[in-house]
Amino acid sequence: MIAFDRVSKRYATGQTALTNISFELQKGELAFLTGHSGAGKSTLLKLILAMEPISGGRLQINGRDMKSLKARQIPEHRQHIGTVFQDHQLLMDRSVADNIALPLRVSAYGEQEIRRRVRAALDKVGLLSKEKLNPARLSGGEQQRVGIARAIVNRPRIILADEPTGNLDPALSAEIMELFRQFRQIGVCLLIASHDASLIGSLGERVLTLDHGRLVNDSGASSHG
């Protein structure tokens, strides 16, 4: 689903953010992406989302080469990817339910289907009772979970998360990671950036470690050739 082949990324400013990255992530696989601040975690996720063009190498998402992706194909590409952002990116001028419904609205789902799916997603993250509230009135952890609900509501093939447990307490963090692990069972491919080393270590999942834009360790590399 996600295939990096000697990918590098250099920003227009001349800053090199990623160098020679190669790894693959299959359907139903989960991997953590870790590394120091500025190591290139967010950049790597942005390449997958086509928020930034790659500078070298080859990147394939869902079997499609990102170099051949035209500007007008980007929206459709993103509709197949659910993303949880570092700064949750919720809209404070509308309810929790309307925030979660956004990916469904852009894909032109019917109103009934939207309501059904939004409630299912809210149920998954345990916020069914907060459906009608404004996200500004939720706690940081609750806001993060609304972001997760929005990422999963469209039943994407790929879920990306950038520091999804950034400002949560350990118990809640563990709970959210457990939630992500469940999605793997329905064939979703997940890539989660986090520098919470102790939490990641305790889960025994595949870990990709970046250091100054290089992939220095891939704990799952042997099993995935």
Added chain:
Amino acid sequence: MAKQARNAKYTSLLTNHREDARSSWKRLVAAPVSSLMTVTVIAIALLLPSFLMVLNANLEAVVDSFRQSARITLYLESGVSVESAAEVSNNLLQRDDIVQAEYISQQQALADFSRRSGLDSLLGQFSENPLPAAIVLTPASTNLALVSSLAEELSALPEVDQVQLDADWIRRADALATALTILARGLGAIFLLGVCFIIGNTIKLGVEHRRDEIRVIKLVGGSHSFIARPFLYTGFYLGGLGGITALLLLLALLAAVQGPVAAFAGSDNFQRPGLAALLLLILGGALAGWLSALLASWHHIRQIDP
């Protein structure tokens, strides 16, 4: 199954459109003062050229009456008898390019002259009537070239001494009509451009105001057309409302100037704009609004990077 899914997709697309139409309307109503101001400016910009167009149509009537005042006067040789003059006049009337021929005898010419000039005493000094008999023709055409060649042709008639073409008014009328048309069209184009700028700027502010929302929509895969749609509705509403307001103002203004203009035009049928023209004003406004919103949103939404 696939067909059902497609139908559901169309239905929800329609629902989305309805929702966008409604939310754009609500946004306009939510800021009544600024919306009203925008609509008023658009209305004024649409009003001026349309008012000129109506005025132009009414002046056309005046101009036409000027045109019809073109005359060819054939001054007859002094030896031509009244009978042969009448024959010439009758023959001329048979022609398609002449609608009227009026014979003016020497006595009549004298009477007209003295009535118009009041110089009876001067004429009394002549022992003989100095004025020639004449045939005054009204040409069918209002085209200057045709009328001139007609005058040329008639000067060759043996009974005719001199031909006088009184067509200066055609020349002036043509010039006036051309000037008015250029003025109305030119102003129309300039003001329409103004309408486009006003709406484009309103859309630009709207896009900027909703920057965060647009960024998030782009991140979750919203297409350009999905993002632009509510703005297109806004442009359509603003243009359409501007058109309606312009229409009402135009009708009020016309009601006020109707009397004087009709008096000037010398006819009591004041030319009102037809229903089609009024509808065109509204539709044109709405279309201009939609088009400028299309251009503005295309430009400004593209600038927002997720």
